Amino acid sequence: MSQWVVESWWPALAFCAVLPLVMWLGLRSLSALGARHRQVLTLVRTLILAALAVALMQPAWLARSGDVSVVYALDVSRSVDPAFVDAAIAWMRRANEQGKPAEARFVAFADRVRRVDSPEAVRDVPVRREGRGAPDALDPLVTDLEGALEAIGGSFADDRLKRVVLMTDGLETRGDAWRAVERLRARQVRVFTVPATVRAAADVRIEGIDVPGELRRDEPAVVTVRLLAQAAGGAKVLLRRDGRVLGQQKVRLAAGSNRVAFTVRLTDAGAAPLTAEVAADGDAIAENDRLTVNAVVQARPRVLLAEAVMESARHARDALTAQGFDVRLLPPSEMPETAAGLEPYDAVIVSDAPASALGERRMQALEAYVRDLGGGLIYASGANAYGESGLRDSALERVLPATFEAQEKKRELALVITLDRSYSMKGRKLDLAKAATLGALALLEEEHRFGVITFDSQPEATVPLAPVRSRRKAEDLISRFTASGQTNIYPALQMSYRTLVDVPVKSKHVILLSDGDTQPADFQRLARRMADAGITVTTVAIGAEADRQLLENIATWGKGRFYFAESADSVPQIFVQETRRLVNENLREEPVRVVVKRKAEALRGIDFASAPALKGFVSTRPRDRAEVYLATEAGAPLLARWQVGLGKAMIFGSDLKNRWAVDWLAWSGYPKLWSQLVREVMRRNTREQGDFTVTADRGQAVVRLTALTPEGMFRNGLAPRVRVTGLGGAPVEVTMRQSGPGSYEVRVPLQEGMAERARFDLTGGVPQDLRDLTGTRELTRPYPDEFRSQVPDKAFLQALAEQTGGRYAPQPADVFASLGDEPSAVRQPLWPWFAAAALVLYLLDLFLRRAPRARRWFEPRPGH
Numbered sequence: 001m002s003q004w005v006v007e008s009w010w011p012a013l014a015f016c017a018v019l020p021l022v023m024w025l026g027l028r029s030l031s032a033l034g035a036r037h038r039q040v041l042t043l044v045r046t047l048i049l050a051a052l053a054v055a056l057m058q059p060a061w062l063a064r065s066g067d068v069s070v071v072y073a074l075d076v077s078r079s080v081d082p083a084f085v086d087a088a089i090a091w092m093r094r095a096n097e098q099g100k101p102a103e104a105r106f107v108a109f110a111d112r113v114r115r116v117d118s119p120e121a122v123r124d125v126p127v128r129r130e131g132r133g134a135p136d137a138l139d140p141l142v143t144d145l146e147g148a149l150e151a152i153g154g155s156f157a158d159d160r161l162k163r164v165v166l167m168t169d170g171l172e173t174r175g176d177a178w179r180a181v182e183r184l185r186a187r188q189v190r191v192f193t194v195p196a197t198v199r200a201a202a203d204v205r206i207e208g209i210d211v212p213g214e215l216r217r218d219e220p221a222v223v224t225v226r227l228l229a230q231a232a233g234g235a236k237v238l239l240r241r242d243g244r245v246l247g248q249q250k251v252r253l254a255a256g257s258n259r260v261a262f263t264v265r266l267t268d269a270g271a272a273p274l275t276a277e278v279a280a281d282g283d284a285i286a287e288n289d290r291l292t293v294n295a296v297v298q299a300r301p302r303v304l305l306a307e308a309v310m311e312s313a314r315h316a317r318d319a320l321t322a323q324g325f326d327v328r329l330l331p332p333s334e335m336p337e338t339a340a341g342l343e344p345y346d347a348v349i350v351s352d353a354p355a356s357a358l359g360e361r362r363m364q365a366l367e368a369y370v371r372d373l374g375g376g377l378i379y380a381s382g383a384n385a386y387g388e389s390g391l392r393d394s395a396l397e398r399v400l401p402a403t404f405e406a407q408e409k410k411r412e413l414a415l416v417i418t419l420d421r422s423y424s425m426k427g428r429k430l431d432l433a434k435a436a437t438l439g440a441l442a443l444l445e446e447e448h449r450f451g452v453i454t455f456d457s458q459p460e461a462t463v464p465l466a467p468v469r470s471r472r473k474a475e476d477l478i479s480r481f482t483a484s485g486q487t488n489i490y491p492a493l494q495m496s497y498r499t500l501v502d503v504p505v506k507s508k509h510v511i512l513l514s515d516g517d518t519q520p521a522d523f524q525r526l527a528r529r530m531a532d533a534g535i536t537v538t539t540v541a542i543g544a545e546a547d548r549q550l551l552e553n554i555a556t557w558g559k560g561r562f563y564f565a566e567s568a569d570s571v572p573q574i575f576v577q578e579t580r581r582l583v584n585e586n587l588r589e590e591p592v593r594v595v596v597k598r599k600a601e602a603l604r605g606i607d608f609a610s611a612p613a614l615k616g617f618v619s620t621r622p623r624d625r626a627e628v629y630l631a632t633e634a635g636a637p638l639l640a641r642w643q644v645g646l647g648k649a650m651i652f653g654s655d656l657k658n659r660w661a662v663d664w665l666a667w668s669g670y671p672k673l674w675s676q677l678v679r680e681v682m683r684r685n686t687r688e689q690g691d692f693t694v695t696a697d698r699g700q701a702v703v704r705l706t707a708l709t710p711e712g713m714f715r716n717g718l719a720p721r722v723r724v725t726g727l728g729g730a731p732v733e734v735t736m737r738q739s740g741p742g743s744y745e746v747r748v749p750l751q752e753g754m755a756e757r758a759r760f761d762l763t764g765g766v767p768q769d770l771r772d773l774t775g776t777r778e779l780t781r782p783y784p785d786e787f788r789s790q791v792p793d794k795a796f797l798q799a800l801a802e803q804t805g806g807r808y809a810p811q812p813a814d815v816f817a818s819l820g821d822e823p824s825a826v827r828q829p830l831w832p833w834f835a836a837a838a839l840v841l842y843l844l845d846l847f848l849r850r851a852p853r854a855r856r857w858f859e860p861r862p863g864h
Contacts, residue, residue: 011052011056022046045845048845052835055834068103071165072165074108075168075169076109077141078140079143080169093119093120099812108122108138112144143168143173145168163190163192168797169196170792170793171793173699204233204280204283206289207227208291209223211295217266217269217324218265220263226259227258229280230255234251240276241266246264270296276290277289304327304348307329308357312659323674349377352655373647375647375683376681376683378678379396382618401650402621402622402640413509416452417450418510421454424483436575444579448468449465449503451466455489458485487515489512490521493510497529507582511579512554513542514539514547515541516547527558538555540562543566593632593633598627598628600641602629616655617632638654639651641680641681650677690705690774692706693777703747707742722735728751736765756780760776
């Protein structure tokens, strides 16, 4: 459909504003011309102004054009399969013959665009080989899609339908093609993307090397080599440092991503270039089989071990020293009394130390060291720390993930055991529940009060609450009840509350056991009412069918403990453990087995099933936010950890020496466990105050700096200067620009003459303390980005076609098909005609005003 268009409307508005004035002046003129003469002149002058106004509006006539202008752009970079080039040439020839475009152009591109006369001429485009070639030859190790699209998109005439057929793998190594999309859309250029196949069908390449954020000398560290394989097959992977092999593995690679992990110990501090190499069956490209990253190895961690019995501490000291720590051994009474005195240590272990040996100032120093300085603390219990330790409510307890129970036995205790006797408990479960109840009864003193409530759909006071004097009667009542009915916990918990609420004792407790689901009710309100009344609730869930989440919530609301027993066999031990806790027998000098409560990195690779039994432990109560890693078989917490302020703290309920842990000293897991626990909590140097990094990205070295004050405030307004050596040519000094709060960045192009390692030194523009912290960084020459990917980026090519109105993987006919109301048309400017009309009318105005003959036309004739 044809149409009129104008560029601007303001001249029309100006004409409408001036027209009344022109009319008034023309009709009220005082000249000697007659009225008819003045009227005609006014009309002519109005037409002159109208023609000029229309000309200034720049009108044009758009006529629909079906002519197509197409540019075929073929990627000839190194990553594209040569066989695809032949297929693309045939595709271009076939498309051109079918579509018969008004204009067709052919280009090859890599680092830039080269125009050719025909599809076949693409084969003759000069391309550099191994860095050699004519200056105007294309560099196949670079793919600049942004530059190619910009050059092609700006070359179209406006009176044609604009089509680009982009034949590429979409793997750009320079620029950002998305920046060209908006400009292509503004020019109404549609891009049709044809995905190219990559060069290697069986290639294996190294994608990267993952190194821990902090490496310490002699510290076991896991370095992971990431590989990408086109097809499954065998391979040999090596990891080196300065030519010395750190590890090698023969692996079976799967098609796709693969990770090969090496556990290494780096024995020298300082810069550590780590090189990974892969030799794979049928590998097609050698250039991407080797990659180097530069790590920084720091000094060995420093640990302060404070032990009440110095001779016993040598076991832990020797184990940690062998695992790569520098350990200083002191008695608790000689520990620093300030946090500043503890600051040089990455972690502190306090072993079996009572409050009397530590003193209040040292405990306060430990609290500040962890909370404010980010230090790591492990407190290991022991027989010496039991009794009159005075750790309850101390500064040390505040920083630990568990609280110490009171050491005196409770003389006032009312205990109600509430047992599920529904049909699902029939048999062994019920027998073990009875045995557990009898075991709890046996631990109580005569002055304690004891009762049992059993429930199915309704509760029953099987053993009425009474002082523990006649145990035989209670034992008989417990042994008689049987299983029946469905599970309904709420009425039983309500009866437990009514039973205890008015009992005049200080400590009132309920142990609730169930193995099934229950009807919904307001358990939260009831449990909190019980807690408010001084009644604590501990819950025990048996098996997978129990409503574990509900029972855990009831224990939380009721300020008790939650135990989960996968089988009924552990229920008696749980009841005994809980009852002992209630009467405060929290020093357990008896064999205990350790089980993993929560999987954690600190426990990785340790076989606790083979660990000997500990000979004792101290019961503690974990805090709400604490993570319990290890527990006894009965569920009592043994190892807990939490984050407090800037640091981490851990508590171990047993000891680490030759009393309770005597059998552990010969266990192979002992040194590994304690080294991993220390590494878990110790202060890590994140280098945030001066994090200085250099990476390679799309042919550039990206230098970044994070600058913070010791207090964690951003250092803004700096102008860091970096001296770069080894990038090719003479050393250069570049200035970094601020890219965010406390962040600075600069990009330096990588040149062909780059040395094997380039060096980056922060030379100025920052405070001296920041320069001292950052040190020197190195960048090993990376292999070209053209060898980094082995599959075309189909998602990118699909999105590029969609955003510009083209199609992905088109047929030749799709390129020339009508794709809707496209704005391309033949544009015929009309303003010159209106300008010419204004000139003609101006000449007519002169003739009508000056020519005598024109005057006679308008003067009245005699006699008329």
